[in-house]
Amino acid sequence: MAREVTHEDRGPAILDESDMGDDDLIYVCQCGLSDSKPLCDGSHNATADEADGVVYKYENDDADGERREIDEIAYEGE
Template structure:
């Protein structure tokens, strides 16, 4: 088991226009205005892109730990040691 902690509950917006030097590669306004959203919550099933699964984290309380199944079902845990006692569905 590998435990990865994600604190962010919304995606990173990657704007093509803001990438250094991208304006030299593309001049089409449609391409320059293109924006992708990268998953930062860890729950997307289409990583690295956000698929909206971060909505499942909306009830999280800052400073608390949560474990999620691959299907995005979450529950609060006290420490990472609690992961050992969770059902197998919590192993990714």
């Protein structure tokens, strides 16, 4: 499984102690669907039933948006 996510930010996000959870860890989003990027907000739970070998796009890159299969990930400039 994979998913296409559109990123518009430029530059790094600076994380500090205020980003730590109750367990003193910082959880960074890897699914691309979090509303609090770069931090995880649990949106990855929407991806639990994605099939291996399929590329998905979520409407508006929102875990609650409609999910559809796409042929391939589009690269900028294509």
